[in-house]
Amino acid sequence: MPSLAGFTATAALLADPARSAMLHALLGGEALTAGELARIAGIAPPTASGHLAQLLAGGLVAVHRQGRHRYHRLASEEVAAALEALGCLAALADGAAPRRRAWPHGEAFRTARLCYDHLAGRLGVGLHARLTAGAWLVPAPGGWRLSGEGAQRLAALGLDLDAARRARRFACDCMDWSERRPHLAGGLGRALAQALLRQGWLRRAAPRADDPFARRRLAPTPEGARVLREAFGLDLAA
Amino acid sequence: MPSLAGFTATAALLADPARSAMLHALLGGEALTAGELARIAGIAPPTASGHLAQLLAGGLVAVHRQGRHRYHRLASEEVAAALEALGCLAALADGAAPRRRAWPHGEAFRTARLCYDHLAGRLGVGLHARLTAGAWLVPAPGGWRLSGEGAQRLAALGLDLDAARRARRFACDCMDWSERRPHLAGGLGRALAQALLRQGWLRRAAPRADDPFARRRLAPTPEGARVLREAFGLDLAA
DNA sequence: GGGCCGCTTCGGCGGCGCGCGAAGCCGCAC
DNA sequence: GTGCGGCTTCGCGCGCCGCCGAAGCGGCCC
Secondary structure (H helix, E strand, O other): OOOHHHHHHHHHHHOOHHHHHHHHHHOOOOOEEHHHHHHHHOOOHHHHHHHHHHHHHOOOEEEEEEOOEEEEEEOOHHHHHHHHHHHHHHHHHOOOOOOOOOOOOOHHHHHOEEEOOEEEHHHHHHHHHHHHHOOOEEEEOOEEEEOHHHHHHHHHOOOOHHHHHOOOOOOEEEEOOOOOOEEEEHHHHHHHHHHHHHOOOEEEOOOEOOEOOHHHEEEEOHHHHHHHHHHHOOOOOO | OOOHHHHHHHHHHHOOHHHHHHHHHHOOOOOEEHHHHHHHHOOOHHHHHHHHHHHHHOOOEEEEEEOOEEEEEEOOHHHHHHHHHHHHHHHHHOOOOOOOOOOOOOHHHHHOEEEOOEEEHHHHHHHHHHHHHOOOEEEEOOEEEEOHHHHHHHHHOOOOHHHHHOOOOOOEEEEOOOOOOEEEEOHHHHHHHHHHHHOOOEEEOOOEOOEOOHHHEEEEOHHHHHHHHHHHOOOOOO
16 A cells, blocks of 8 residues: 555655646657657746656656657656546536546547557557557667568558658657557658558547647547457457 | 645645644545534644635635535545655655555545444445435425425335434535535435444444544445345346 | 624735746757 | 856745634434
């Protein structure tokens, strides 16, 4: 059973406007740099740095260095769950109708979504697992490279592999926030997402003013579900 | 979507040791007076009064006057959910094993438990509903009184109705925290709980040092489940 | 009615922590 | 190497909030 001190310390981390603005920005699942988070929270970089250090020490965010940038993301799904529960409570107190999910990042968001320009959610994680398990992708310095069979089969799905190879990184892992396992980023991840969207196998949700994350939500079309099952053995309903 | 200000205001309510001690004390589902909560939190009555006013304004607790006492309870199940989610998070940050339920007031606790000396949870609420719907209990000033048939059938179950009538209040409602509907309190509620326990139809869980609420948890024996079904049409599994 | 008791309101004190600017560190680009 | 830009550490000021004692209000009991 957690100590009361730990409980209040964690709650205190959420009780500051700047910190909670940062956390809510990270709810989308993308990793953001300290500077971006400072701008979002409307505070100076030194202040943001201090807040992020606290969130890190409190285990609410995790950090990931990349060059001179430091990317921050939510540390675990429990953080998102706590934010959601508290948000639900605050909405009730505001006199809002007693809705159960105050945040729109529910189950639908975890099935398939865009992370930057590549695929995330169960779809992204499942593809990563399938491509590596089937040796379509094989380890390479700094990430992955395509095997001969992998290149052939992905090209057959309409991926622009030449464009993918021109990217700064061809294929690397990106930690999936909701699944806690990696999905595929880099030029290949981008090419994969573009191909599935271009062929009409995935469809983007319509942007909504009241939901800044709607534009990143994805859903497979019936035809797309068939292709994913046949080509990769993926069943998103599972 | 709730405002960020509301979110931080709610989180701030949880970020104080005294307030969160009070809320965790209320997690058991009993309504407690301001004085009891002050003692639990280890603060002076005026300080507790201020905190309770804040929790009330923030919609986290509800209050219920009875004579010169003011009984406080959690305002909604969402409050308990948020406390649990945050507690889970704090336990993770404390380096604990990533358990999912940090608080033991899960489903089992909602099935059947003692509230002071009477029955609560689905069992208590179900009995209340059955007794009133079947006109075993009929409205009376300040609560309920037994109808002739009600008295006969409850006496047949072994209730000490004379002792019940000697209580300050014979039968009145007590709001059930987990079910949001009333269960039966007063002398009759006490007599009911005692009879079911004495006959071995309900069994109390063993006290546990790491779980202050274990001693209030109840479970029907197989024989008890049969009696509850036959006498009241209650099926706790439902 | 008198006294007690539970609870609240008021006023003043003290400390935690949020905020920023200035300065320093480090990786990258030219 | 040199310069730039992202980020952190340091130091200080200020405001918010928790804390209590004293006093006031209202219900209850003898």
